[in-house]
Amino acid sequence: MADHATSLLEAQALELDARDPLAAFRDEFLVPRNDDGSEQTYLCGNSLGLQPRATRAALLDELDDWHRLAVEAHFRGRHPWMPYHGFVRDDLAALVGALPHEVVAMNSLTVNLHLMMVSFYRPDATRNAILIERNAFPSDHHAVESQIRFHGHDPASALIEIDPDEPGGTLSDAAILGAIEQHGSRIALVMLSGVQYLTGQAFDLAAIVRAAHAKGCLVGFDLAHAAGNLALQLHDTGCDFAVWCSYKYLNSGPGAVAGCFVHERHARAALPRFAGWWGHDQATRFRMAPEFDATPGADGWQLSNPPILALAPLRVSLSIFRRAGMGALRAKSEALTAYFDALIREHAGDVLEITTPREPSRRGCQLSLRVKGPREAGRSLFDHLHARGIVVDWREPDVIRAAPTPLYNRRIDCLRFVLAVREWAATRKR
Structure with missing residues (x-):
């Protein structure tokens, strides 16, 4: 040139x-710097987002509260630890187009995917298949195949994979909707990504949900490459659940705490789930009763108390998204x-x-x-x-x-x- x-x-x-x-x-x-001191040209936020300047101070605040207050920081810290996951709730809901009680920050993406499939993959003798992309991220493949086997079915017949049908390896809407139409009567769960990790293709989530629900299928999305990237409207889209990580576009650091959405129509549903004490109704959680009484909404799928040092970077990042819009x-x-x-x-x-x-x-x-x-x-x-x-x-x-x-x-x-x-x-x- x-x-x-x-x-x-x-x-x-x-x-x-x-x-x-x-x-x-x-x-x-x-922004990381090269050996000569110049800024890198960083185009890798789809893999790991950059560190916000305010993250270090947020983490040091929590470490300082731990030092000064120890256990009392659960109640007296600058951001008390007991309700800490609530500090990210409204911003997280706004980010993905959800109601506040439909979202929770917890665990990692694949852990959340497994927890969601416990509740939303409920196969029977005739409807036991999961629909995914053939080129889905390997962790999604591993998770859905292991769930299929756990329920006593064979992935050779119960895992339906959609093949790319466009140049470059992308999927047409016709291919996705056609697979749902063709196999809908035996699909228990449609499990697709929001943005395909390899091709960067964004899927029409609302159209997928409409087609799948019309066939009696439940729908979940892996939004690892969509959260913080697309203007999502999960509540209006109507999917049953969604999961995502926070270390890519959400800039919350390597191995960051992940997110989960459960549509409000399931908020009080008697669904099977793997339960833990932090999912127990917070009004009676500390009565320490052995019987599980789920908190309504996405909070009811929590297992353990919030990871404060993992939530602090997410709180910082979400505040940036709130201000930017x-x-x-x-x-x-x-x-x-x-x-x-x-x-x-x-x-x-x-x-x-x-x-x-x-x-x-x-x-x-x-x-x-x-x-x-x-x-x-x-x-x-x-x-x-x-x-x-x-x-x-x-x-x-x-x-x-x-x-x-x-x-x-x-x-x-x-x-x-x-x-x-x-x-x-x-x-x-x-």
């Missing part, structure tokens, strides 16, 4: 970034990803294939990319990007995932990625 053209693109990117009404939120995050973040995300998409197609289209759908309604901020040419070329480009301080991630066998997240990424980050791709391509031609 000629120097004049590059300078023009840089000027345009910087001008657009200067006009970004959410630009100041980047300053609330700690998920609607404004999604609007920026659509514009930023469209800019990234157009840059790649115009200036690196001879090198990269974008496998993520082009329509904004069918994707979040992640673009999944394949290098045109031999498979080993993809890994070569990935290594080149990292050597230039451009952090993306790699998924076998040949996918580079790059995610310009709206809280802290800019157009100049997208441009730096594309310029590095052009640089790599030029070296390959020598």
Whole structure:
């Protein structure tokens, strides 16, 4: 790319970034630095979100309260530990479009998925199948297969997988809805992702729920790549449950506490569940009775008391989302990803294939990319990007995932990625 053209693109990117009404939120995050002291071009929030500056102080506050107050911090701390999970409830509900009593922060994603399937996967002799994507995240495969076996069924017949039917490995709405129509009478649970981890494709959750419920199937979603990425409306969508992690777009740190949604129609339902004392009705929890009386709503699926040091980073991150507004973040995300998409197609289209759908309604901020040419070329480009301080991630066998997240990424980050791709391509031609 000629120097004049590059300078023009840089000027345009910087001008657009200067006009970004959410630009100041980047300053609330700690951006890693390269060996020369310059900031990394971090496009990996789909794998691990950056640390908010306020996280350290929030954790130190809890450690200080532990030091000063010990057990009394449950009641007298700056954020008392006894009701601590309630401090994230309203912001978490707003983030995913739920009522406050429909959400809870607890455990990890796959633990929550298992707890939900105890209640919502109830197979019988004729309706015992679970519907998933063939390319679902491996942990989802492991969880659903183990649940099928636990209930005495064979995944060879009770696990229905939807094959990609579009170029690049994405799924058409027709393929998903067609599978529900074809197999609905024997599906006990439809278990799909909100955003497909490998392709970055966003699914039409409301359409899936309508089709599945019409066939008598229950519906759950893995929202690991959707929470904090899409403007979700879980209550109105009507799914029976959903689970997600908080270390990606929710910036709550490695192994962060996860989230769970249970629709309010199940708030007081007599469902089978694996119970623990923190799920007991809080009004009588400390009477220490052996009989379990579930707290209405998602809280009733809790097992143990809240992990304070894991919830503190989530509390910080959710406060940032509240101030930014998920609607404004999604609007920026659509514009930023469209800019990234157009840059790649115009200036690196001879090198990269974008496998993520082009329509904004069918994707979040992640673009999944394949290098045109031999498979080993993809890994070569990935290594080149990292050597230039451009952090993306790699998924076998040949996918580079790059995610310009709206809280802290800019157009100049997208441009730096594309310029590095052009640089790599030029070296390959020598």
